[in-house]
Amino acid sequence: MGSFNLLTVLRPLLHYGLHFLAPGLLAFIFFRDRWKKAWLIMVATMIVDADHLLAKPIFNPARCSVGFHPLHSYYAIGVYLILLFFPKTRIVAVGLLFHMLTDFEDCQWIGLIN
Template sequence: MDCLFWKTGTHYFLHLVFPVLIAFIFYRDHWKRTYLILLATMLVDLDHLFANPIFDPDRNSIGFHFLHSYYAIAVYFLLLFF
């Protein structure tokens, strides 16, 4: 199998399947709500829709996408306290 296949497969697994496992293992009583919260944290990746190509497994998002800028990361860090 080609390396790109594994990178892409791992990427989508970690975005969609792994959060279900985390939610179900650690928050069994409220796993659906927890899964939705974990998915909501990925809204920061909406800025990938403005890139060409949308997904590039060899691109580092930090500093490339506007929601992945150092200023945005600082805001996300501050939001941890609210």
């Protein structure tokens, strides 16, 4: 019987909590007049994870997404930063950048668990 590791339980809880719940908080703080719509848009930015389908294996818990997958590349992150400067793309940019931050946070767990 394997040993129980609390970090292996906390990692996905924190990761997916940040992907789904934290954008709601960000939407409420920064886009209060339209926070529900902003939250849905930010959650919809998770479509960038479609680039995981290009990798083999598609999911590898020991692989850092940031800097590996095309839509998680530093070039893509640069584009997401530029999108912040345009009011029409700002909510999408916040969602994408927070997604990258969440994935970067997940990368920090790799060294703790492995």
